[in-house]
Amino acid sequence: MKHFLALLLALMMALTMVGPASAETAGSTVTVAVDDDSFTVGPWGGDGAVRDWTEATMWTHLCNRPFIGAALEAGELEMVAAKSVTKVDDTTYDVEIFDNIVDSKGNAITAADVVFSYTKLAELGYVSEIGVYFDSAEATGDYTLTLHLKNGTEGAIEEMLCRCSIANQAWYEGASQDEIESSPACTGPYAVTAVETASSITMTARQDYWKTENLASVEQQNVDTIIIRCITEASMRSIALENGEVDMAEVAATDVSRFEENDAYNITNYNNAMSQYLIFNTSENSVCADENVRKAIAYAFDSMTMLMGGGSDAGIVSYDVAPNLAPDYVQEWDTEEYFPWNPEVAAQYLADAGYAPGELTVRILVTAQAPQGPYQAMQAMLMQSGINLEICAYDRALRQTYQDDPTAWDIAEYSDSISDFTTHFWNDLFSENNYGENGTQGFTVDPTLQELLVAANADRSEENMNAFHDYVAEHCYMIGLYTEIRSIVTTSNITDVCLQKLNPVLNAMTFA
Amino acid sequence: MQDKMNQASLFQVKNLTVEYHSGDSIIHAVSGVSFDLQPGETLGLVGETGAGKTTIARASLRILPEYSVERVDGEILYNGEDILKMNDAQLRKLRGEHISMIFQDPMTALNPVKTVMSQIAEGYKEHHKCTQAEANRRAIEMLEMVGIGADRANEYPHQFSGGMKQRVVIALALACSPKVLIADEPTTALDVTIQAQVLDLIKGLRNELGTAMILITHDLGIVADVCDKVCVIYAGRIVESGTKEDIFDHPTHPYTQGLFAALPDLEHDVPRLKPIEGLPPDPSQERRFCDFLDRCPHRCRACKAFAKDSMIEVSPGHYSRCWRTGSEEA
Amino acid sequence: MVKYVIKRLLIMIPLLLAVGIIMFTLMNFVPGDPAQLALGSGVHTQEEIELKREAMGLNRPFVVRLGEYVGNIFLHFDFGTSLTSGTEIKYELMTRFPYTFYIAVFSIILTIVVGLPLGIYTAVHANSFGDKVSLFTTLLFDCMPSFWTALLLVLLFSLKLGWLPSSGASGWKHFILPVIANSLGGLAGFTRQVRASMLEVIRSDYITTARSKGLKENTVVYNHALPNALIPILTVIGMRFGSMLGGATIVEVVFSIPGIGQYLVNAINGRDYNACTGGIIFIAFTFSVIMLLTDLLYAWVDPRIKAQYASSSKRKKVAANA
């Protein structure tokens, strides 16, 4: 018996020797905690918090969009790998890239590599915008190429230029999966030096970076080493921050107060790209087909109290379905009255709809993994107005299938992110070509709604935007709820957290 | 009580009383048992199952089950020293070297995961500070003495039959050539043919090593074959004791007579054997008068007057715990 | 012996095949469209979703995908690529398995190092005060939800006392708290099983024989009682270690250790059919291997079972001279 245990221990010792060693890094280092553990460091990969924060740092792109809605014609795009972009016609663009681009393993980058990168990404299908807009590309010289788009819709070229990482074709096709995932040939300002799968990435600034002057914001090298650590549990992230194991982390709204008084930490609040809104199922198999019912519900609750149900009041109440982030948002909407909490009006609409208090039951479709506080707050408020709210929470996948089934729910709480214009946000929700014969996300078949949408999309004039906004509010098809304010807490030596497209650009921060 | 107990006796039990507790009741297993054993002598303890024979044997090595023993009184003297008062160190020295025991069921008496040789060598090594090789040699020597080839020394108990296992137990008990051997129904679990072999083996080793032996059995045939002195036990008390000839030639106590009457006799055939009526008494109750009263064919008022804890001498060395002893022949 | 091992390995193959097919079918008929999920949260046009489905090859009929997937696993041992992240599943599992393996090995060692002596002590001193106290405290740990214990451990040791890092998996120090949290729960069950097994052995005849040989009490307990009592305990250790190799999901989620448990949780949530099935087959494989090792260990510890495995030729010889 004794030697049995001894054998076990010997086996153990051998294993710990080969265990994961954390790489020692010199120079200034910043450790950042994120909550997404499905990250990959290869040039192209699935969507996720880590990839949003690091892709531009590791892999060069043709251009970079510093803020939401930055347009090519207006010259607001930062040139990164591309030296110049000239528009031939709505669907073709000539691009000239720098001739001295070299990746971290010394391979030169030519136009052919850029063409390979685009066709590979379109084939892998990770970035949906590329799939939708990219038609083809061909190299017209060593460092010149032509991009062809499927259609000329606005914002298409910006998406094309900024969403595809560029990697060396020879290296990519020769590298093993392990090499791509742990020590790739990075074309961006930082090279990946160590990866512990689903646990941490270590990136160090490349001394031999090919670009020296007028660097774009994503190409800054303000810190020597960036370590991204994945901590999935929210409370553990704030503990890691307090413990000093991590210098920067996105902190849940409930934990922010702890860091406010403490001056060892700076807090940067930023408007979360994801804005929450409420969809009414206007098809005939739901009670919400009746406008009075929709309005009764709309006036029977207050979105700020609903937000506070989640445990904190950090958030901005919406005055339209879309958040007030894009340039074409009409500021007057924020001054107008937008479905305030008014139980009498709600009671009136309920009576008009022919329901006695307590008679009407409405099903709301939500995601199980999301915090349930807001929905419980809404449920309690609606109950006070005699409307019973039944919360149907499903896990993410199940919820998406029920979303398209008009018989499964009456109202649904959903969220969408805004990338460039309010009209695009509206298209995601209302445009017919997205939902076919269902009409809109709320199964609304309303030709005037579609006309107003097309008009608003055409010129984005204030008059057309107002027309659409008022029409949606008047018929109460969908109502905006709120946009959470997210807070990033950093140790005091990290001052201005540079935020682009609502994602921090880690290497562009200033370090005291 | 027998007063002429001389000091020279090797092993002496004086007024031993053992009680167990089970649930809420107290079990009087052994009450006031006394006997002694001279060097080289073999004493047979005879009685029905549940009469307390095994308790006496286990008490003398102090291996009664801790969790259920209520009380142990009296003295067990080995060379004048009381075993019941020994501390752990003395006790360990005694077990195996001076007194050792053969158990009833060979199937479970040996450790299934250790080789036969190691179990014997272990006992020997405990008492004789010697090297493992020496102990193994002694073990193989003992195995050959009980008729098991040296080639099987490294095998495990499950590879032996019942009879072979009992031989191993005997070898184990006699490894340190103890002065006293207690055999607790060594052959009961074996079939008749093997029984004879084992008994011859025990007799041979006893004569060869000169060990005194207490043989516990319920089989009068074995007693006649092996023992010098006999004590008949009933309900935890010795009801008759004496030499083999005394007991077999003129059994005095009604219970002993009953035992002999129940034996089938080769000379004359009897349509039906005469069993002793009734059942052994409930050990959890204590009876005021003679324990055998309810089953005794000669019970009468005098029995109630008889002092239960005294015995009457029939002839020198032959005692019986019944008032009818010596008054008139049954 | 070798023949027995081969037989057991052969049985494993149909078992794993069955696991693979059941899991793949189950996941496929689960509501939820992996293409939509892979696009991440937010609204996506029908066109985007269709493109994604094409990229993920979900448009091919189910039977084709099942055949291809299972074929890959069993013929060229290729677990296919994950639907969401596109990386090879075999690569993902191989990089995550060491973490789960460390937690499992250290937890089982901690359970044995604490559970065994405690079990023996409570058996030898049955119904004593020590026995009742140990039973109660281990029971208390057993009844606490594991994530609660994990959080309390972090608050105490990492935050208040600052001795240990709160989460992550880079150094060996990171594994102390997760291992404690993981094995604390199972301790009560294990101690009770050791106690019951020891009690049964201590009251058997060969222990009385050992005592009658004049051996010291410790020798009797540790050399004679313990080896026999350990035989049933081996199965308990084997089962517990086998299931731990399936990943300690809660501990991995709380301490952000990239183990198999967490990988499966994300795979199921993201309806990543390939990753899910691959992970489950991997767990079933490790579990069966552990079970086989336990059985072999059985033979090594208990000679009676070794005899059963003895090859037939040897068995005839043994029978001849018995």
Added chain:
Amino acid sequence: MPEEILNEIVEPQERDHDHERNGKHGHGKRGHGHRHGKPKESVKPGSLKYVWRSVSHNKGAVAGMVMLAAIVILCVLSPYICRYGYADFNITEWYQTPNWNHLLGTDQMGRDLLSRVLYGARYTLVIGITATAMSAVLGILLGAVAGYFGGFVDSCVMRFLDLFQAFPTLVLAMAFCAVFGTGVDKCILALGITGIPGFARLMRANILRIANMEYIEAARTINCPTWKTILRHIIPNSVSPVIVEIAMTISRNGLTSSSLSFLGLGVQAPKPEWGAMLSEARSYIRDYPHMVIVPGLFIVITVLSFNLIGDAFRDALDPTLKD
């Protein structure tokens, strides 16, 4: 014939004074406190009456039962005795620590924790008991079939059980919730299914032990049909070990359902199931610890009482612990 002479029984009190007691000398341990001479009618060990008697002596089990009874009573009475409904929501009173107004404080929505916890007891108990009942019934049937028929049926059921045991219970329950969605009924189904192997193995072991007993062969010889044998002989005899497994499974289900809620599956938030409350409050563990401690404590108490009861039944049945 000798006239009727009968022995007399000596009462133990009377006997005590004439033998002086020497506890130290006798190395035996003191017996049970009270001893009464009258013989107890012997109860067949393993029968329910015998088991119940020894369980009622076990202090731990009694404590467990008292705690359990208290929780069940409070849970049933909670809508009447609590000042607040479990869903009454008052944002101005959020995060209150235990005070006179709210005996156990309030949560992030200002709801009274005392009424939520008491009301929530029904979910945990209902889930625990129904899931266990389900796995007991299915498990026993599966085990009985496997044990009784043996041979091919047995080995393939056993392989199936090994398969089941290979998956960590949490992953299996999760796959289940993912397939059928979340909610109380789905949680019961998930826990019910994952509990089957435990009962099946127990039942099979029991059947094998009893099946080779003589009285089963006896029943077969008088050609009593198989199903009758199973129902009449085998199942009644395995009732006691099943009770132990039931107690243990209920307590395990309580824990697993709270872990499921921790992962966002299982019972959904508005329903005050303890596991959901605990996992929902975990991000407040540092600022408002009472929100985590209250449900956690109730889970520990319930699971502990089931464990204590289960232990008492196991000790009562375990032959090795007879003294």
